[in-house]
Amino acid sequence: MSAEEIKKQLYENILSGDFELTGGIAVKAVEENMDPLIIINETLVPAIELVGEKFSKKEYFLPDLMRSASAMKNAIEIFEKEIKTKGIERKTMGKVIIGTVKGDIHEIGKSIVSSLLTAKGFKVVDLGVDVDSETFIKNVINEKADILGMSALLPITMPYQGKVIEDLKLKNLRNKVKVMVGGSPVTQEHADRIGADGYADNAVSAVKLAEKLMQE
Amino acid sequence: MGLSSKERMQIAMEHKEADMIPFQATFVPEVDKILRKKYAREIEGIKGKKEEKYQGMTELDILFGHDMLLLTYGLSTGYYRDTDANAYVDEWDITWKKIPYKTINGDGYYTEIVRFPLADDSKIDSYIPPDPGNEDMGYAEEVIKNYGKDYYICGIIDCSIFEALKYLRGITQSLIDIVANKDIAHKVMDISVDYHLKLGLKLIDRGVDLLWLADDIGGEHTLLMSPQVFREMIKPKMGYMIGELKKKSKDIKVAFHSDGYIEPVIDDLIEVGVDLLNPIQPESMDPSFIKKRYGKKICLWGTVSTQQTLPFGTSEDVEYEIRERIKTCGPGGGFLLAPTHNIQLDVSFENIQAFYDAIKKYRNYPIKI
Numbered sequence: 001m002s003a004e005e006i007k008k009q010l011y012e013n014i015l016s017g018d019f020e021l022t023g024g025i026a027v028k029a030v031e032e033n034m035d036p037l038i039i040i041n042e043t044l045v046p047a048i049e050l051v052g053e054k055f056s057k058k059e060y061f062l063p064d065l066m067r068s069a070s071a072m073k074n075a076i077e078i079f080e081k082e083i084k085t086k087g088i089e090r091k092t093m094g095k096v097i098i099g100t101v102k103g104d105i106h107e108i109g110k111s112i113v114s115s116l117l118t119a120k121g122f123k124v125v126d127l128g129v130d131v132d133s134e135t136f137i138k139n140v141i142n143e144k145a146d147i148l149g150m151s152a153l154l155p156i157t158m159p160y161q162g163k164v165i166e167d168l169k170l171k172n173l174r175n176k177v178k179v180m181v182g183g184s185p186v187t188q189e190h191a192d193r194i195g196a197d198g199y200a201d202n203a204v205s206a207v208k209l210a211e212k213l214m215q216e
Numbered sequence: 217m218g219l220s221s222k223e224r225m226q227i228a229m230e231h232k233e234a235d236m237i238p239f240q241a242t243f244v245p246e247v248d249k250i251l252r253k254k255y256a257r258e259i260e261g262i263k264g265k266k267e268e269k270y271q272g273m274t275e276l277d278i279l280f281g282h283d284m285l286l287l288t289y290g291l292s293t294g295y296y297r298d299t300d301a302n303a304y305v306d307e308w309d310i311t312w313k314k315i316p317y318k319t320i321n322g323d324g325y326y327t328e329i330v331r332f333p334l335a336d337d338s339k340i341d342s343y344i345p346p347d348p349g350n351e352d353m354g355y356a357e358e359v360i361k362n363y364g365k366d367y368y369i370c371g372i373i374d375c376s377i378f379e380a381l382k383y384l385r386g387i388t389q390s391l392i393d394i395v396a397n398k399d400i401a402h403k404v405m406d407i408s409v410d411y412h413l414k415l416g417l418k419l420i421d422r423g424v425d426l427l428w429l430a431d432d433i434g435g436e437h438t439l440l441m442s443p444q445v446f447r448e449m450i451k452p453k454m455g456y457m458i459g460e461l462k463k464k465s466k467d468i469k470v471a472f473h474s475d476g477y478i479e480p481v482i483d484d485l486i487e488v489g490v491d492l493l494n495p496i497q498p499e500s501m502d503p504s505f506i507k508k509r510y511g512k513k514i515c516l517w518g519t520v521s522t523q524q525t526l527p528f529g530t531s532e533d534v535e536y537e538i539r540e541r542i543k544t545c546g547p548g549g550g551f552l553l554a555p556t557h558n559i560q561l562d563v564s565f566e567n568i569q570a571f572y573d574a575i576k577k578y579r580n581y582p583i584k585i
Contacts, residue, residue, distance in 0.1 A: 017395070017396070019396075061438065061439060061440065061441050061445070062391055063391040063392060063394060063395040063396075063442075063445065064395065064442070066392060103315060103316070103317050104315075105315060108388055108391075130315075154317075155527055155528075155560070155562065156317045185499075185523055201436070202437075
C-alpha cells in the first residue's frame with residue numbers, strides 16, 4: 001500500500017467508523033515509516049473534524065460519532081506509541097481533567113467528549129463517573145490542569161457541579177483552572193448560575209469550547 | 217351524572233372533547249411514600265394493592281382523581297425493587313445498584329445497571345430469558361376487578377425493543393451494535409420483543425384498555441440514532457408487536473414513550489399504529505407544535521416539565537405551564553395531561569399542589585382560556 005493509499009484509507013475509515021480496520025492500517029503506516037505527527041495532524045484530525053461537523057449538522061448521529069471516535073482512537077493509540085518510541089512530542093492543546101460528578105454514573109457523553117478532546121490533541125485525564133469534589137480538585141492540582149470538565153445527567157446531580165466550583169474557590173484555585181460543564185439537563189443558565197466558564201450542549205461544541213477557553 | 221374516567225379517556229383517545237381533559241401522574245417511590253403518609257386518613261378504605269415487584273399506587277390515583285391507572289410489567293420492573301439490599305439481580309440476570317441522592321425534601325435513590333448480562337457476545341446464545349408465564353397476573357386482575365369499569369387501564373410493557381438492548385448489553389455497546397453488529401442487535405432485541413408481546417397479549421386478555429411500549433430513542437435535541445437506523449432496526453419490530461396486539465383486540469390502544477427529541481420519526485410511529493405519544497418533553501419538542509403538526513393522527517400524553525418547571529419553577533410557573541398546555545394541546549381532545557416523568561423528590565409539595573389545583577381550574581371543556 002502506498003503512503004497516499006494509507007492516508008486515504010485511514011481518512012475514509014474514520015469517516016465511516018470502521019473501527020476494526022483503522023488499527024491495522026495505522027500499523028502499516030508505522031511499518032512504512034510514515035511520520036506519525038503528520039498523519040495525526042493532516043489525516044486523522046481533519047477526518048474527525050468532518051465527523052464532528054456532520055454530527056453538528058445532524059447528518060451523523062450518536063452511533064456514527066461513537067464509531068468514528070473508536071476508529072480514531074484505535075489509530076491514534078498506535079501513532080502515539082510510535083511518537084514515544086521516536087522520542088518526539090505531539091503538541092498539546094492543553095490539559096483537561098474530566099469526569100461525571102458524584103452521585104451520577106452516566107458515562108457516555110463524558111466519554112465521547114473525552115475521546116474527541118484526545119483526538120484534537122488535548123491531554124485528557126478521565127476520572128470516570130461518580131467523582132467527588134476532593135478527587136476533582138486533587139487532580140486539578142496534581143496534573144496542573146488547564147480545564148476541568150464536569151458532566152451531570154440528572155437534575156439532582158447538577159448542583160454538584162456548583163459545589164465543586166465553590167470548593168475550588170475555597171482552595172483559591174478558581175482562577176487557576178477554567179471550568180466547563182455539560183450533560184443533558186444542564187443549560188447555559190445553570191452554567192452561569194454556578195459560575196462555570198462555559199457550557200456546551202454536545203460533544204463537538206465541547207471541543208470548540210475547550211479550544212476557546214485555552215485562548216482566553 | 218358526569219362521565220367516568222374511562223369514558224373520558226375513551227373519548228379523548230377518539231380525538232374528541234369529553235367533559236374534561238383527562239390527566240394522570242406518577243411519583244418516584246420516595247414521593248409516593250411521603251404522600252401516602254400525608255394522606256393516610258384519606259386513602260384509608262380505598263382499595264389498592266402494592267406488590268413487591270410493581271409500582272402500584274392505586275390508592276393515590278383514586279384519591280387524586282387520575283383518569284388512568286398503570287400496571288407495570290416486564291423488564292422495567294427491575295428498576296425499583298422493594299428491597300433493603302444495596303444491589304440486586306433481577307430475573308433477567310441484570311445487576312442493579314442503588315445510587316443515593318439528597319434533596320431538600322429528603323434522601324432517595326435511583327438504580328443503575330452495574331452488570332449487563334449479555335455484554336459479552338459469547339453469553340448471547342446460551343442466555344435463557346425469564347418466562348412470561350411467571351409474571352403474576354393477579355395484580356392486574358385485582359386492579360381491573362376493582363377499577364376496570366370506571367378507569368382507563370394501561371398495561372406497561374415498556375423497555376420493549378431498543379431499551380432492552382441497552383439493559384442487556386449496555387448503552388454504549390447498544391449504540392455500536394445497531395450500526396456495526398446488527399445480527400447481535402436483532403437477536404437480543406427479538407428476545408425482548410417475544411417476551412413483551414406475550415405479556416401484552418396476556419394483559420389484553422385481562423382487560424386493559426391501553427398497552428404502553430417504550431424505547432428511549434431521543435437525545436435532548438436530536439435522535440440517538442439516524443431515522444434510517446431507526447427505520448431499519450427498530451420500526452419493523454414495533455410494527456410487528458403492535459400488529460399482533462391489534463390483531464388480538466381491535467379496540468386495544470397503544471402508547472409509545474421516548475424521552476427527548478423524536479420528531480423526525482413521529483410519522484413512522486403513526487404508521488406502525490401508535491395511538492398515544494408520551495411524554496413530549498417541552499425541553500426537547502414544543503408540545504403546541506407537535507399538537508398542530510401531528511395532533512390529528514396521534515394523541516399526546518405528558519407535556520408538563522419534570523425537568524425544569526416542577527422542580528425549579530414557582531407554583532405560578534406550574535400553573536402557567538398547565539394553562540398553556542391545556543390551551544394549546546387540549547382543543548379537539550386527543551390529550552392526556554401528565555408530568556413528563558414520575559414526579560421526583562426535589563419537587564416541592566407546593567408545586568405538586570399547584571399541579572393539581574391548576575388542572576382542576578382549567579381542565580373543563582369547552583376550554584375558556
